[in-house]
Amino acid sequence: MIQFSRTAGCGEVNKSHVGTVITLAGWVQRRRDHGGLIFVDLRDRSGLMQIIIDAQVSAVAHEIGSHIRAEYVVTVTGTVVERSAGTVNVAMATGAYELQVHTITVLNSAKALPFTLDDADHVDEELRLTYRYLDLRRPVMIEKLRLRHEIIFACRRVLHDEGFFEIETPILTKNTAEGAREFLVPSRMHKGNWYALPQSPQLYKQLLMAGGIERYFQVARCFRDEDLRADRQPEFTQLDLEMSFVNEIDIQTVIERLLASVLKTVLHKELMIPLPRMTYAEAFHTYGSDKPDLRYGLPIHALSSVFAGTPLAVLRNSMARGEEIGGLLIPQSTFSRNELDKWMTRAQELGAKGMIWIRLRDVGSCESPISKYLPESFYAEVKQYIPSAQPGDILFVIAGPYEATWTQLGRLRIQLAEQLQLVDSDEFRWLWITDFPLLEYDAQARRWVSKHHPFTAPQVGWEQQSPEVIKARSYDLVLNGIELGGGSIRIHNAAMQSNIFEFLGFNEGDMHDHFGFLLEAQELGFPPHGGIALGLDRLVMLLTGSTSIREVIAFPKTQRGNDPLMQAPTPVAAGKLTEYGITVRRTERL
Ligand code: AMO
Numbered sequence: 341m342i343q344f345s346r347t348a349g350c351g352e353v354n355k356s357h358v359g360t361v362i363t364l365a366g367w368v369q370r371r372r373d374h375g376g377l378i379f380v381d382l383r384d385r386s387g388l389m390q391i392i393i394d395a396q397v398s399a400v401a402h403e404i405g406s407h408i409r410a411e412y413v414v415t416v417t418g419t420v421v422e423r424s425a426g427t428v429n430v431a432m433a434t435g436a437y438e439l440q441v442h443t444i445t446v447l448n449s450a451k452a453l454p455f456t457l458d459d460a461d462h463v464d465e466e467l468r469l470t471y472r473y474l475d476l477r478r479p480v481m482i483e484k485l486r487l488r489h490e491i492i493f494a495c496r497r498v499l500h501d502e503g504f505f506e507i508e509t510p511i512l513t514k515n516t517a518e519g520a521r522e523f524l525v526p527s528r529m530h531k532g533n534w535y536a537l538p539q540s541p542q543l544y545k546q547l548l549m550a551g552g553i554e555r556y557f558q559v560a561r562c563f564r565d566e567d568l569r570a571d572r573q574p575e576f577t578q579l580d581l582e583m584s585f586v587n588e589i590d591i592q593t594v595i596e597r598l599l600a601s602v603l604k605t606v607l608h609k610e611l612m613i614p615l616p617r618m619t620y621a622e623a624f625h626t627y628g629s630d631k632p633d634l635r636y637g638l639p640i641h642a643l644s645s646v647f648a649g650t651p652l653a654v655l656r657n658s659m660a661r662g663e664e665i666g667g668l669l670i671p672q673s674t675f676s677r678n679e680l681d682k683w684m685t686r687a688q689e690l691g692a693k694g695m696i697w698i699r700l701r702d703v704g705s706c707e708s709p710i711s712k713y714l715p716e717s718f719y720a721e722v723k724q725y726i727p728s729a730q731p732g733d734i735l736f737v738i739a740g741p742y743e744a745t746w747t748q749l750g751r752l753r754i755q756l757a758e759q760l761q762l763v764d765s766d767e768f769r770w771l772w773i774t775d776f777p778l779l780e781y782d783a784q785a786r787r788w789v790s791k792h793h794p795f796t797a798p799q800v801g802w803e804q805q806s807p808e809v810i811k812a813r814s815y816d817l818v819l820n821g822i823e824l825g826g827g828s829i830r831i832h833n834a835a836m837q838s839n840i841f842e843f844l845g846f847n848e849g850d851m852h853d854h855f856g857f858l859l860e861a862q863e864l865g866f867p868p869h870g871g872i873a874l875g876l877d878r879l880v881m882l883l884t885g886s887t888s889i890r891e892v893i894a895f896p897k898t899q900r901g902n903d904p905l906m907q908a909p910t911p912v913a914a915g916k917l918t919e920y921g922i923t924v925r926r927t928e929r930l
Contacts, residue, residue, distance in 0.1 A: 350388055351433055368411060487606060494605045495559075521565040522563070541562075550861045556581060578873040595872060635763050666746055690748040772817060775799070796828040
């Protein structure tokens with residue numbers, strides 16, 4: 341039987357408690373022993389409260405208090421008193437009060453911790469993840485998980501009010517060719533056969549539309565066996581939704597209303613909707629990316645015309661090959677020669693053959709390693725294409741194939757903005773990117789692959805177009821340079837779906853093996869439909885100002901895909917593998 345009954349949270353103690361007897365329970369954050377008086381900061385989820393154990397008040401409590409240590413779990417009962425004026429701690433929510441302890445009970449002891457909680461920000465992340473439960477005790481982590489809960493709760497409320505049903509879809513599912521690499525699960529009952537963990541509930545949610553559900557959503561766990569980064573985990577959570585009888589704007593509008601409501605209820609911020617929209621072509625041409633960060637400028641400038649008559653062979657030859665010249669203009673740059681050399685190296689690391697820098701001057705020749713090839717009129721010519729250019733600005737110039745060059749410039753733009761501290765971290769810049777290409781060429785596999793997924797509908801006119809110009813009815817939601825969500829209007833017609841599969845190199849047999857159920861459903865009264873999925877971890881990361889999604893996931897994997905707490909993945913006993921009919925070749929390191 342529980343021997344105590346908690347009557348308040350440590351962080352909730354307020355004026356109304358003064359003079360009353362309350363019972364708190366929590367962890368010992370800090371203990372200071374002043375002989376007859378022991379001060380303890382007691383912590384629970386709600387915050388901190390100072391308790392005083394006075395030998396004069398209770399010798400028994402004082403004796404117990406003299407043995408407790410950091411992270412002991414205790415419960416205390418005592419009287420709330422106001423602190424004297426000089427001892428009020430304004431940094432603490434309950435800093436005007438203290439608890440005069442009558443009784444204290446140790447509920448559990450704690451050995452010395454592997455790291456000090458106050459210092460966890462400086463502790464190796466692997467150690468934090470090994471003892472994640474200790475890490476989570478920190479108020480900053482509890483606050484992140486609280487906000488995550490509030491965000492999910494607000495999403496559920498909005499979607500419920502918008503007429504969506506929350507429906508769970510299977511975790512053990514079929515291996516499909518949706519895009520990312522899947523995690524496989526062996527079947528014991530069907531030896532030699534495998535389930536796949538869903539990389540998203542994509543096909544099930546479409547089948548729910550075939551099932552007449554009309555509006556579905558799910559806080560869905562997704563699994564992808566891909567290289568990990570700060571915003572990627574092998575298992576992550578999507579806010580996934582699908583709607584019937586809608587177009588792109590209908591879906592985007594629901595998301596905008598949802599975001600506005602979440603921001604208002606959770607962060608008390610107004611979101612200006614509708615959000616701005618930009619086509620993929622414009623985003624790529626201006627920012628070298630399909631997820632531009634609009635918190636700063638530094639657009640890419642097309643400079644082939646400026647260099648049309650250049651005597652410089654590298655640029656002339658590049659243009660003769662049909663390549664393009666692009667550049668970034670850094671206003672009033674104070675970069676030294678040494679720094680400029682470093683930027684040239686960075687451009688090469690990003691894949692550029694080389695980079696030219698030019699410091700603009702309105703009189704005399706511009707300063708640059710290629711100054712002797714630049715005409716006196718160079719500044720005036722640049723000014724024609726970049727009216728904002730000023731003497732003292734530096735132009736970074738790269739020549740090469742359009743896609744590669746613009747991608748390199750886009751990445752340089754991000755690095756420059758970081759170095760020049762152009763990013764206002766408090767700002768939220770939302771953006772829809774629309775009109776993506778339907779397909780992209782995978783040079784390694786030597787075939788066309790879907791830019792979004794193979795169920796995305798093409799825009800009208802696609803039958804007459806060649807693969808590289810077909811546009812998709814898809815859209816991404818971008819926040820501060822991070823892809824927060826993606827979705828599309830889907831194909832609901834079997835003939836169109838088979839056609840698209842053919843583009844992707846599926847033969848008749850593959851199509852039926854992988855997607856026979858979908859093609860058949862499309863012949864049995866499939867309604868027009870579309871949807872979107874938001875990366876919930878990414879949303880929470882950005883809204884809480886975190887730098888990695890690992891900060892907003894209770895038990896994330898490391899960059900190498902390990903769970904250092906449970907120590908997964910692990911080898912499995914040979915006997916267990918036999919049950920599944922699996923033998924492992926131990927030639928490779930496990
Ligand atoms: P997509 O693959 O674009 O679309 O994923 C949607 C969003 O999920 C998030 N996300 C991730 N978050 C963390 N770790 C990962 N490894 C990871 N991968 C993706 C991103 C991304 O924008 N079924 C489609 C959606 C649809 O068409 O409705 C899908 O999954 O924020």
